Amino acid sequence: MSLMAVKKQIASLDLLDLKKTNLIPDLAKSAEVKLNEIGFPNRKSEDWKYTKTAQLFKKPYKTGKENPNLKLDEFSFPKMKCPTLVIENGSINAHLSCVGDVQGLSINSFVDINKEQVEKIGNISNKKENPFSFLNASHLQSGIYIHLKKKNVLTQPLHLIFINTESQVFSNTRIYVHLEEFSEMNLIQSFVNNNDQDCVTNHVSEIELAENSQLSIEKIQNVLGESHICSEYIRQLNSSVFRINTLSSAGKLIRNGLNVFVEGENCTSYLNGLFIPSDDEHIDNHTHLEHIKPNCFSSECYKGIINDKATGIFNGKVVVHEDAQKIMAYQQNNNILLSNEAVVNAKPELEIYADDVKCSHGSTTGQLDEDALFYLQARGLSKSAALQLLMVGFVDEVLQGIQVEEVKNFYSNKIESLLSSN
């Protein structure tokens, strides 16, 4: 796929919001230059070997409008009454958003941020050359800057709901999250839709965690029929804790690129994920974690249940730099194939340049344990109940890591109903 062809299909996108500011265009311009330089992923790009993105650009896209009748009840977590921001078809929907006044927390559109904040944007994502992230910057539709002042600990999570309500929408959205020293918060990012429609969301998250700050992200991807390129770039400073649960239950083509740069000592990072593609869905999880400083801990656990003709991918890479002594880095990936035509590509990678570290990685792919199935049936579980219990048991390790109780319950139920329909 040539870059020209890609650009042609998204030429008519209206980058409305950001024209109002004279600061962002610099970001767009430099991203454009970079994009021209590296081009679009092709068959030879090792990083995109299992995910062919050319199919995304077979037709032209447009920018969607606000839908006055949009209801979000099924996507919100009413018991929590948490501040919620709605991004519809790539633009902030002010009517449905309700942020309120949370102490220490400021949430602004990129249109309204100061020069110092503007200059931060792109700094973390530029550490890796991902054409989709450059495309995101050059065609940015809306951006949200989330800033939590030091020593503030939020009791309620912040919920961002990304929803496409029209077909053929291509949205480029970005958030920048900055947690100051000793601050803590949970962030829920829900990518959802209510119709099976052919949209593309190209989303970038940049996250800056100052010393002793803690951030947990619950990332929900439930976008039947849509494609989703989602990239996170996280920079961790001393003693910060970062945790993300990537929960992908539906999507035509999903590519998660999670990049963590551990630049401080005594940091903790948990990268967990669950992917359950069915039909001909394709879910790709790429993680890249760099231990740059000593005395840190990281743990990765990704579980996949792949049905029908679907494809699941796990490619996890941990790089331990020469100075990163005494770190512990664990990586685990387990997959279950429910049909003969289901495909898994698993590639755990370790690159270690330090000599006093504890690292492990492993990946398994197989079918459901027939002996366990018979055991449960012999105790009086119907075959379908036994299968469901086994699959829920298989993903339990990931579900238990979800920090926000209501999300955990919601997702446990969701997984149960999803798995029982098999």
Added chain:
Amino acid sequence: MNKNIINIKGLKCEIEGKEILKGIDLQINKGEIHAIMGPNGSGKSTLSSVLAGKDEYEVTSGSVDYLGKDLLDLSPEERSWEGVFLAFQYPVEIPGVSNVNFLRTALNERNKYKRLDPVSAKNFLAMVKEKSALVGLDNKLKNRSVNEGFSGGEKKRNEIFQMAMLEPTLSILDETDSGLDIDALRIVSNGVNQLKSNENATLVITHYQRLLDYIVPDFVHVLYDGKIVRTGGKELALELEEKGYDWIKEELAV
């Protein structure tokens, strides 16, 4: 009144074309304990798997009547609902599935089949407390994942605990003594004995006579090369222990 629980007639089965059971006849009545002994490879575990409904074995001829029903026609779960229980020789570890949750699901599925109300949380917990005391199952183990990280003895206790919860009519204990030390053997046997009544029956499959000191059988059958070659009282087990299985093999060769 019919005292018969299970009636096996001329049961033959094979796996991947190889005949394992070559015509088994066995009748078990209410209130009885039967033991099946036999050397390795004689078909003991195959018989228990076939009765529990494991589908890798193909029954080629014979019949199994269980309380007036054709047992071979039922799925493994239906057999369980009808009161057949197999205590596994190697209980399976199932990570992520909690022991009590799974049992509650099992009880409720059975109740649904029998058109009974689901077990209330209160009754269920009372039952768990009572039945786990029977085999001295540690409280922690009940809430852990099924058999995950359990010792050999704990797994076997868990089997008998589950048996107590499900209150079967026919219990099949497949090599329940393997991997047990003397103390655990006593506890597990004690549990089995307490569950025994005039309305149910037990089939003990074992390699050694040792277990039969604790669970005293009414009948002992010797299984050799896919057939029951001898049947007697509990003294037959002692004779076997003394003379070894070669004694049977030699007698048969004559």
